[in-house]
Amino acid sequence: MASKIIFFTVNGIPERAEFPADCPAQEVKDLFRSAAEAGPHDILKLYNPKGNITNISPHLEPNSPASCYQLQVVAADCNRQPLGAEMAGALGFDLSSMEKRLQGLEKKILCEAGDTPAAVQDMKKQVEAFRHKLESVEHLSWLGFFKDLSEGPHQPSPFYHKRTLHKTREECEHVRETFLQMSTLEVSEELRQYLKTPTFDNWQWEDAEIMVLLQVMYTDLDFLSTFNIEPEVLQQFLFEVYRRYNNIPFHNFKHCFCVTQMMYGLIWLTDLRRNMENVDLLIMLTSAVCHDLDHAGYNNAYQINARTELALRYNDISPLENHHCAVAFEILERGESNIFRNLSLDQYKRIREGIIKCILATDMTRHNEILNKFKSILPAFDFCNKEHKDLLMMILIKVSDISNEARPMEVAEPWLDCLLQEFFNQSDVEKLEGLPVSPFMDRDKVTKPSSQIGFIRFVLLPLFMELANLFPCLEQHIIDPVRKALDYYTEMEKALDREKQNWSQSESVARTKEAAVSRTNSQTGPGPEPPNPETQ
Numbered sequence: 051m052a053s054k055i056i057f058f059t060v061n062g063i064p065e066r067a068e069f070p071a072d073c074p075a076q077e078v079k080d081l082f083r084s085a086a087e088a089g090p091h092d093i094l095k096l097y098n099p100k101g102n103i104t105n106i107s108p109h110l111e112p113n114s115p116a117s118c119y120q121l122q123v124v125a126a127d128c129n130r131q132p133l134g135a136e137m138a139g140a141l142g143f144d145l146s147s148m149e150k151r152l153q154g155l156e157k158k159i160l161c162e163a164g165d166t167p168a169a170v171q172d173m174k175k176q177v178e179a180f181r182h183k184l185e186s187v188e189h190l191s192w193l194g195f196f197k198d199l200s201e202g203p204h205q206p207s208p209f210y211h212k213r214t215l216h217k218t219r220e221e222c223e224h225v226r227e228t229f230l231q232m233s234t235l236e237v238s239e240e241l242r243q244y245l246k247t248p249t250f251d252n253w254q255w256e257d258a259e260i261m262v263l264l265q266v267m268y269t270d271l272d273f274l275s276t277f278n279i280e281p282e283v284l285q286q287f288l289f290e291v292y293r294r295y296n297n298i299p300f301h302n303f304k305h306c307f308c309v310t311q312m313m314y315g316l317i318w319l320t321d322l323r324r325n326m327e328n329v330d331l332l333i334m335l336t337s338a339v340c341h342d343l344d345h346a347g348y349n350n351a352y353q354i355n356a357r358t359e360l361a362l363r364y365n366d367i368s369p370l371e372n373h374h375c376a377v378a379f380e381i382l383e384r385g386e387s388n389i390f391r392n393l394s395l396d397q398y399k400r401i402r403e404g405i406i407k408c409i410l411a412t413d414m415t416r417h418n419e420i421l422n423k424f425k426s427i428l429p430a431f432d433f434c435n436k437e438h439k440d441l442l443m444m445i446l447i448k449v450s451d452i453s454n455e456a457r458p459m460e461v462a463e464p465w466l467d468c469l470l471q472e473f474f475n476q477s478d479v480e481k482l483e484g485l486p487v488s489p490f491m492d493r494d495k496v497t498k499p500s501s502q503i504g505f506i507r508f509v510l511l512p513l514f515m516e517l518a519n520l521f522p523c524l525e526q527h528i529i530d531p532v533r534k535a536l537d538y539y540t541e542m543e544k545a546l547d548r549e550k551q552n553w554s555q556s557e558s559v560a561r562t563k564e565a566a567v568s569r570t571n572s573q574t575g576p577g578p579e580p581p582n583p584e585t586q
């Protein structure tokens with residue numbers, strides 16, 4: 051019996067299925083199910099080139115690559131349980147009943163003894179760690195819950211499947227040793243100057259080298275001498291910071307570096323040392339270093355919709371930014387990594403207040419509120435006015451945070467790939483969990499130009515231009531490159547449109563040809579198949 055070849059696409063990726071014409075229907079369905087990496091309870095829909103839903107069966111009409119079927123997966127089995135719970139269930143564990151039993155036990159012991167014994171504390175920690183492990187993205191791949199992002203149209207990720215979300219001890223130790231060895235080396239004057247410019251290319255540096263560069267920033271702003279920071283304490287602080295950025299595509303240690311380096315560049319370009327106190331600069335640089343600590347790759351909307359622990363802890367109010375800031379002060383609470391340990395209580399209080407303000411200002415839902423306030427004070431801006439200075443500090447960290455497009459194209463574009471990869475991962479998970487999906491994160495709706503054109507026009511330029519109103523010298527450094535990026539993505543959008551048009555023209559030619567063939571065959575060919583409710 052001859053075999054049939056069916057050409058189809060899944061998520062825009064072309065695939066080919068081959069099966070004997072007498073293949074049992076269930077096997078054909080399983081074949082498509084595995085091509086779509088669908089779970090046993092997911093619903094598959096197959097559309098023929100005319101856009102009609104077609105039965106997945108051995109009777110499928112063979113086709114050519116020009117008249118592809120389109121396969122879509124509908125995650126039918128998604129209740130609102132977190133993935134961890136779903137995974138635990140799949141593995142035969144019932145996490146919530148484990149937790150309930152523990153709570154009951156704890157209550158009983160508390161009534162009888164008045165204190166939670168260490169053994170129960172220990173068990174609680176273990177259940178929590180287990181839940182965390184199950185909920186970490188990288189553990190989902192082996193059960194087929196996860197799409198292999200490296201197959202998508204974007205660059206393969208160096209992160210998914212290969213590394214754990216949190217850095218391993220070995221990973222950290224290796225980087226720490228290299229950093230400590232390098233930290234005694236002299237950094238050339240040329241590199242020190244280059245580090246002060248927004249054209250700096252982060253992609254050329256390893257993590258240990260990045261830590262040395264961060265150390266240079268603290269040194270060259272004279273923070274070590276002004277605030278009596280011991281080099282070993284700064285190194286331990288930077289190491290803890292490195293350790294607590296996760297292995298995710300965008301919000302990782304390299305992003306922390308880029309934001310800090312842009313802040314550092316802005317401080318020098320605007321000659322801010324003349325107008326602001328050193329302590330304000332220390333607040334700004336340290337806020338940039340800490341601003342995305344322990345980001346797990348899911349934004350606030352996800353935290354709130356999925357009712358994560360962070361959203362519960364912070365009552366849906368900037369859960370991520372509150373967390374980044376709390377982790378920063380966890381690191382600073384420990385003497386050996388507290389770069390502020392030699393400061394007076396009053397100074398510490400001021401720095402803490404400043405860092406909290408700056409990190410919380412990076413929540414983009416507050417963008418208009420902060421920008422409008424800044425605009426309103428600009429005409430009479432006064433460096434001696436605390437409210438004005440606070441707003442400027444918030445604007446500076448916001449500008450640094452979203453400044454990738456102000457960098458040279460070869461530095462900026464890979465960052466967009468990383469951002470989209472993180473976005474697509476989130477929207478994939480949202481679809482699986484049955485949560486609302488933000489359109490700007492949806493791999494079926496977003497392209498690189500569509501993501502950047504609106505963002506540059508309506509977010510980046512209006513923000514950057516207000517800062518340039520106060521510091522006109524910034525125009526050439528951050529506004530000109532952003533305008534260039536806008537032109538670049540506008541051209542890319544046009545090219546994509548042209549490609550789409552060409553594609554739909556060749557598609558319609560293929561359809562016309564197919565219609566002609568089916569007219570000639572209609573007297574002899576099989577009739578249309580009835581829809582199968584299982585596949586819809």
Ligand code: 5GP
Pocket residue numbers: 301342349412413414451452453454455466469501502505
């Ligand atoms: P974050 O504090 O999360 O690093 O930055 C704020 C948010 O701004 C990012 O999560 C992302 O949603 C958005 N963002 C930053 N840079 C870009 C960019 O180049 N393009 C787009 N579309 N969004 C960006």
Ligand code: MN
Pocket residue numbers: 305309341342412451
């Ligand atoms: Mn950030």
